[in-house]
Amino acid sequence: MQSGKCAKCDKVMLHVIVEHIIIKTTNYNGPEFHGASFLCPNCKAVISVSYDPLTLKEDIASLVVQKLGR
Secondary structure, eight states: OOOOBOTTTOOBOSSOEEEEEEEOOTTSOSOOEEEEEEEOTTTOOEEEEEEOHHHHHHHHHHHHHHHHTO
């Protein structure tokens, strides 16, 4: 059995809730990327935030194609 606990509510987390988010730069003028936030299933506290690796790959490919003018 796993014993990972939430840092906020101290309950054992056997899974997390994943929500889609948009990641922006601090000045909000740069490119936006798809991301995911990982939440405690008990108290909904944010455990971690990350780029979505699948859409990040697509976003990077789109930016490269756009920069190449195709």
